[in-house]
Amino acid sequence: MQDIIKKLDLTEYLETFQELFSRRKNIILEGDINLHYKLINELSKYDFTAPKQVANLDKCLVHIQKQGVLKLDDIYEFTKIIRYFLYLKKFNFEGKLKEWIDKIVIPDDILSLDDFFDSKGNLKEGVDDDFDNIQNAIYKNKELIRQNLHKTINSSKLKPYLVDSQVHLVNDQEAILVRGGFNHVLKATVIHRSNSGFFYIVPHSISELKQKRSDLINKQEEIVLKLCKQISTMFEKHLLFLKFVNKEFDRFDHYQARLFFAKADDKNFLIPSKKNSCKLIDFKHPALRGAKPINVDFSKSVIMITGVNAGGKTMMLKSILASVFMSKYLIPYYADKSSQIGNFKNILAVLDDPQSVKNDISTFAGRMVEFSTLFTQRNAIVGVDEIELGTDSDEAASLFKVIIEELIKKDIKIIITTHHKRLAALLASNDDVELIAALYDEANQRPTYDFLQGTIGKSYAFETASRYGIPHNIVKLAKKVYGEDKDKLNELIERSSDLEREYKQKIQKLDEELEKTKRLQRGLKDQRESLDELIYSEKSKLQKEYKDARDEAKKAIKAKIYQEGHRHLNTAHSKASNIKTEKVKEHEDLKVGDRVKYRSSKGILVSIKGKQAFFENDSGMKMKVPLEELSRSGNIPKPQVKQKATVTVSKPESGHVTLDLHGQRADEAIENLDKFLSDALIAGFDEVLVYHGIGTGKLSFAVKTFLDKHPKIKGYTDAHPSQGGFGAKIIKL
Structure with missing residues (x-):
């Protein structure tokens, strides 16, 4: 993915987006993009605060699974996630957003952690009495050290040796800076020497206090370790929930980052449509500053961009691919909301010179290798810059014409830039090819960075060379060598292509x-x-x-x-x-699509076959009627609001991820297991834990048989010994 991001000049833009994540992750948001967009849209109605930075907890979850003991800092990272979901639950969310947040039911044991830590991750007072007592003792010890140091500094005997009256922190130790000879008046340990030859010393009286503080800190660490073991054991019991809430936090993190990124510079979300056609309106590539908005209709299979050098052809190609890429991964960008973006499985860019000395491959050979891989693709969009690169343009034109026409059959959309008009002329008559020309302002002799659909553009190579500093006499000589006949031939190709398309229309x-x-x-x-x-x-x-x-x-x-x-x-x-005569009336000039009246019914004339007509009334019923019995009706029916069928799936009442089947008969247990798995699937759980016991083995066999046949079960294993061992199953949904 990084390769395509770099080729499309989106690296800086996406790095700015990723900075909004509370923890570093891939930009891909897996799942139903339409559901994600709906939740983001609902979330945008609320004024909420983004989550704080949170560490990646994947290794911690593995550590818990192996019955390891977490550090206090790791436990606090889990607590930050729990606190943020408690914060979200205070909002009066509605719709899908409310359903999602409500299904995150936090166990009481884990909820209690909220009272353990302050906002900086330190243990609060009252969590453990022994910890509080030692904390107070350490504080008193620090005060004694400070008082002792100030007393020593203010000693009249030491003053002649003092360099200054400050307390210095050296190697995490409080020290005094003195001159040589201090040992005549004070017993102390030298811990460092300054650049000026002075000594940093710690008085022996202070050393005793520091040793006492060190002992207190060691006891404090023992208490913390004991507390961490208790919490880690509790985490092990709720491992499935912790995995679930960790994943849901990442999901919300994706939502909030996209939402704040869109609000930052008034960007828009454009959801890919089921159709593969693209229509960009006022698109601005994020890598450009002050760029002209791009408008392009990419309904056909191929876009071929020709025209002036440095006129924006390559950036047009990158813009189309970039819009498809960002829509595919729900990244907001600069474009009008009425733009339409296709949904493609793969996005490929053939932009660079593939020549490689190490692999002994030429430019053209490298291009052929890249093109050969396209024949295995389906539902892809491909951008090719300077398609004829590396070989004779006439031969390349014939070859690429056939290649492009074959790729069109494989449901592949292609954007091509080229300076050579032979290929453009060969494909101009193809209904699946859209020609686009980069325009040039001949009066001011510079590109306009505008584009015109339906025509072939000139390269203006000589004009571009002059604009970038090539001497005028050299350009004039080059024109002479090139010859007026070839210049006229190029103009003729352009004109004939325009005429051909015009006549065809x-x-x-x-x-x-x-x-x-x-x-x-x-x-x-x-x-x-x-x-x-x-x-x-x-x-x-x-x-x-x-x-x-x-x-x-x-x-x-x-x-x-x-x-x-x-x-x-x-x-x-x-x-x-x-005697009654029927009035002979001439039929009205009715045509297919007209609104007509047949007796008391009104509707649309669908088709006419001789004297008969096919008529569809406003209720949707089609009938075959005599044409002579139809009359024109200009009344447009009032739109009827169709009742939408809705299917309501009730949310499970319990947020638990465990089920205990002990003491139940096999048929009763299977019925309860089936309901439990259905509730777990609706709640969005990935893993659940089921206790069935060992006993005679009948219940265990019945559970295994049921799980083997269940269509939504990815797999199951015996639980860890701490979670039931052979008497329980961890089931992956």
Whole structure:
């Protein structure tokens, strides 16, 4: 990881971030990145203090496991962690943050340590009476030494030999600085000699007091050792909890460091999306001071960056890779929140010259070795600086064109920088390749550090050489040697690539318009045929009904009886009044995607096939209906709030990591064990301890059989003799 960090110029930035940790650790935060971000986001709503510096306790945990005795300083480091979680529990957290902090249940034995130490890690008064008595005796001894020294310094006999009237601390001993001949008036031991030839002495009377203090300190150490043994034994019983709380402290340490790092300079968290497309908006590489924000859309498989020398091509490449790297590991950085970052398994950078004299490998051969490893990668993003480095550019262009097209098939995204336009021209027509040009201000003869997507840029090698001090006459001669024909050829390549992409876009747009016109023509033809059929049907219907009415009228005229004639007229009148014509209406110009109405339902027109249409109503039901029965509807339905299904997993009532199955039947014990393991998994424990005893061995066999079949058990071993030995199991979840 350090290699990619160095290549992307992120070393200083990440070192600044790591300084916010309470103890040094890797920047990787393992687990669900979305859950971590949610907890960090919830934590940002509270005003809390960062934890103090805490030592790494991995070796101490191993020492406890081996029944070792911790030092008082090590015990205090554990106490600092416990105190900080007690501090966090005072906050009224909500949501996931509350669930997480609540599951850290501190045993009473360990809670009592909070009363053992003061803020500096010294034992408080009242923890042990013998310790307090010796502490008072040591204090009195120090006072006697101080008084004795001042009495000796103020002695009239010693004054002629005194260099000064101060008490000096030499080799952790209080001493007096005197001249030679002092032994005539004072019995003392010389412990050091000054550069001026004077002597640092300790009076014999003081030596006796110091010996007494030394004896007191030894007794005090014995009491401390006894206390450390008691606490270490208690720690051994709660070893699983100590491992758990130590890991959870590191997790919180990751959260608080990221949160304070983001707040320091208004940085943003950008969570990788499931899609592999990248879109950077106003990104600033942290290694640059006062840099122009970068905007780039990396939706395609390949970005090829061409253009002016020293125009920011390499930094553009590093910026894209750096944003992916920092998002992958949840490191905040300078970019707009609307940016989108892909999620990649691997991040690779081919930036340096791989030439090696020791391995007898050339630049190009080294590049081939690096590229050969890419064919084994999946879901990776790769940056290649100066891709044609080390060989003939024309041959390299043909080779790398084929290599890049093959890597695209393997779900690999590639960012490439190059000065040679042949490769860019070969890949310009590929739909998976995005061209980007670093721009140059010809009027002021300097790069603008801006980028333009969709085109090939000139290198401006001669202009760059002049800008960096190459004499004008040499540059002019180089242009002459280079020749106007090659310069024009480069311009032609750039122009043709632009035209090709422009024409391709226009052709695509014309194809879309042509297809739309064809659909309209097919729709009009179907409507005309439908109208013709309807008119013919209505005409036939009218003719038949008219004939029936006329026949009834004739019968009425021919009838001799008045009443019967009247009856026929009534029948004719009734038939005539029942003749109804259907209004023939032309179909509206409906197209796929329009909002339409079918009877009392409203929805979206999904597709049209001849006289039939597929219609999806606002309730989500799809149906096939006659096209003629649809009418346009501009009403947009009110959004319906869908009820989200929630699954609630209850948190275990107990925070213990041990279970005692003694005296239980096998079936009863297995049922209790199953529930206990489920609670432990929900609580987030890595290890638990289960007592089953030895006895006849039936219960032990039942427990082993159950654990062998349990899908969430990583493994289990017999416990340490101090924790039950063969009668207990340490289970790893």
